[in-house]
Amino acid sequence: xxxxxxxxxxxxxCLFIAPVVAWLVWTRRSGLAAIAPxxxxxxVAITAGAAFLWLLGDAGEVALVRQVALVxxxxxxxxxxxxxxxxxxxxxxxxxxxxxxxxxDAFEPVLQDVxxxxxxxxxHAVGVPASVxxxxxxxxxxxxxxxxxxxxxxxxxAMLAYGALVANTCFRSWRRRAIWMAACVAVxxxxxAVRAFGTIVAAQHWGVAAATGADHIVYGWVFFGVVxxxxxxxxxxxxxxxPDDLLFDPARLRRPVRLTLAPAFAGVLAxxxxxxxxxxxASIAARALAMPHRIALPDLPGWQRVAPETxxxxxAPWHPGADHHLIARYADAEGRAVDWAxxxxxxxxxGRKLAAFGTGALRxxxxxxxxxxxxxxxxxxxxxxxxxxxxxxxERIVVTWYRVGWTVTGDDRQVKWATMTDRLRGGTQTAVxxxxxxxxxxxxxxxxxxxxxxxxxxxxIGPVGPxxxxxxxxxx
Numbered sequence: 113x114x115x116x117x118x119x120x121x122x123x124x125x126c127l128f129i130a131p132v133v134a135w136l137v138w139t140r141r142s143g144l145a146a147i148a149p150x151x152x153x154x155x156v157a158i159t160a161g162a163a164f165l166w167l168l169g170d171a172g173e174v175a176l177v178r179q180v181a182l183v184x185x186x187x188x189x190x191x192x193x194x195x196x197x198x199x200x201x202x203x204x205x206x207x208x209x210x211x212x213x214x215x216x217d218a219f220e221p222v223l224q225d226v227x228x229x230x231x232x233x234x235x236h237a238v239g240v241p242a243s244v245x246x247x248x249x250x251x252x253x254x255x256x257x258x259x260x261x262x263x264x265x266x267x268x269x270a271m272l273a274y275g276a277l278v279a280n281t282c283f284r285s286w287r288r289r290a291i292w293m294a295a296c297v298a299v300x301x302x303x304x305a306v307r308a309f310g311t312i313v314a315a316q317h318w319g320v321a322a323a324t325g326a327d328h329i330v331y332g333w334v335f336f337g338v339v340x341x342x343x344x345x346x347x348x349x350x351x352x353x354x355p356d357d358l359l360f361d362p363a364r365l366r367r368p369v370r371l372t373l374a375p376a377f378a379g380v381l382a383x384x385x386x387x388x389x390x391x392x393x394a395s396i397a398a399r400a401l402a403m404p405h406r407i408a409l410p411d412l413p414g415w416q417r418v419a420p421e422t423x424x425x426x427x428a429p430w431h432p433g434a435d436h437h438l439i440a441r442y443a444d445a446e447g448r449a450v451d452w453a454x455x456x457x458x459x460x461x462x463g464r465k466l467a468a469f470g471t472g473a474l475r476x477x478x479x480x481x482x483x484x485x486x487x488x489x490x491x492x493x494x495x496x497x498x499x500x501x502x503x504x505x506x507e508r509i510v511v512t513w514y515r516v517g518w519t520v521t522g523d524d525r526q527v528k529w530a531t532m533t534d535r536l537r538g539g540t541q542t543a544v545x546x547x548x549x550x551x552x553x554x555x556x557x558x559x560x561x562x563x564x565x566x567x568x569x570x571x572x573i574g575p576v577g578p579x580x581x582x583x584x585x586x587x588x
Contacts, residue, residue, distance in 0.1 A: 113179055116214045123214040125270040130212060132277060136205040139359065146362035147197050151378030153371040155192025155199075159185050160385035167389040171396065172532030173460045173468075179213045189382040193375045197365040204280050204359075211276070216269035217469055223263035223301065230305035231258075231312070240316060246483030246496070251312045255500070257481055264304030267336060271296045274340065282351040292347055303339045400459035400541040407436050407583055409452060412572045415442040418449060421551065424501030427508055429547045430475030431455035433464030436584070448565035452573075453547040456584045460531060466514060466543040467524040473497070473510040473547055480508070489563065490570050492548075493522035496559070507552040509562045511570075515544040515580040544580045 117126040137144075162184035169177025187206050191199045199206065224247050235242040235251060242251040249256045275296030279289040373381070411417075420426065420441045428439055434455035443449040460466055470476035479499050486494040492511040499506050513520055514527045517534030521527060527543075535541055548569055550562040557564075573579045 113182070113212065113214065120214065122216070122266045122269065125273055126212055126214055129209065129273065133205050133209050136208065137202060140201060140205075143358065143360055143362045144198065144201055147201060147365050149193070149198050149375065150195035150369050151373035151375040152192055152195045152369060153373055153378070155188055155190075155195070156373075156378060156381045156385055157188075158191055159188030159382040160388075162188050163386045163389040167392055168532060168536075170389070170393045171535040172528040173465050174528045174532075175462075176213065176215055180210065183210050183212055185382075185386045189379065189386070192373075192378040192382040195369055195372070197367060197369065200365050201360050201362070208276060208280075211273045216265055216272075219268065220260040220263045220265045223265050223268065223304075224258050224260065226301060227258050227263055227305050227308055230302070231309050234305070234309040235312060238313065240313060242312075248481070248483060248498070249312065252316050254312075254315055256308075256312055256315075258308065259481075262304075262308060264301055267300040267304055267339075268297060270336075271300050271340070271343075278344070278347075282347075282353055284353045284357075288350055288352065292350075295343060295347070299339060299343055303335070307335060396535050396538075397459060397461065397541075399538055403435050403456060403458040403542065403584060407438065407456065409438050409440050409454065409583065412442060412569070415444050415569065415572055417441065418443045421449075421451065424499060424503070424506045425508070425551050427451065427480060427497075427510075427549055429453050429455065429473050429510075429545070430471050430478070431457075431466075431545060432471065433457065433461075434545075438583075442569055444568065448561075448568060449550065450565050450569040451547075451549045452569065453549070454580070454583065455545045457543040459541040460543055466516065466531070466545055467527040472545065473512055473549075483507075486563075488522060489566060491520065491522055491576075492570075493524075494563075496552075507559075508549050509552060509559065509566060510547055510549040511566055513546045513576045515546070515577055516542075518577070520575075520577045520580075540585075542584060544584055546576060546580060 113126075116123050118124075162181045166178050166181035166185065169175070169179075169181055187209065190202075190206070228244055228247060228249065231249065232242060232244055235249075240251050242249055244250070247258045249258065272293075275293050279292050283289045283292060418441050420439070431437065435458050436454075436456040438455075439451060439453040441449055441451050455466075457464060457466060465471065473495070474480055474482055474497065480497045481499065483496040483498050486496060486509065488494060489511045492513040494509060494511045497508050497510055511522075513522055514524075514530075516527055516530035517539045519526065519530035519534075521530065531543065533539075548566045550565045552559050552562045570576075
């Protein structure tokens, strides 16, 4: 988690959450002094439940679940040692600590689409001729990609953390808090669309290099601060909590406590409950089956291997933690050509995930850009990707299947579930990604022809599960 905070521009704000939590506790110190701490058995149970959640997240290779569970274990241990009355007094700091979890990547595709939907009417309103293809906006002589970094997700996630702090410290009314939090989501989304619109308009006058360069500097250092200040200024008159207001009433938090324990003993039990999870995970990982040192893609009837695509049309998936990477280009008698790529993992772990952000058919910062998703092809996830070359735009169709345990799917979310169930039931833990990709050639049938070529090779390969098993487990 700390590595993500330090290296990701999206989650840099998480570095400030722990100091803010400490400050929130400090502001409550006078009231806390009037509450007697006591060890509490249910706090140990909370820690144990969070540890079980961590184990599920680790088994499914879902970092978000592990990280939420880690913060929950810390909270549970605190409750176990200090008791329920102290926990009630610190309810908001405990809840606010969950902003240490780096979440929000899932918002990016939705916010990309929202940004495009807001920018296009603005461009048309000022007379800039523009058309859109997925997340690509063609305005005047330029193409603009509304990339993940341009979706506004960074702004929205940081504003949620900041807005929650303001809602607690500056408002007493829950209605005003709700309106404030809604504004903390809506205003950044609208502001990001205005920023993208301004960048495109500026490019029409001063060139794309000058416009995009200024955009990153202004948006990164100035724009965010201006929008935050404007939100605060607009809400200032509605603040209804005075700085010296009591944050809680100690007299109401002196209730008798049942199921008490000695604080030190409660702490030992909480740590022991938490330690069971990584120990169990290590035991599960040790049961993974070894993979052969060499594997190969097979010959297929009606298809022959040909030289790989070179130049701008060249493509390969990105699976940096895989044990094996295979890729070959196949062509049939009709002249159709399809790339078959496969990445195999003997077992998954941190840095070795089958379906993770920035891996798969596209890598983070790739020259290829996802334009749009297509309807599933034989259960595989299909998408259009493009790249810019000297001769113009090059387009590909890529279809992805995952094989985990006995599950074949094209859905990243099902991969997590299949990984968890396979590991917990003592399966092989083998995981494989299979990609088929074809270049879209406008003079040879376009997208339908590329999709037909992929379907034809998929039919020659046979059912994905058995075909993959024969490659990665030849002895089966």
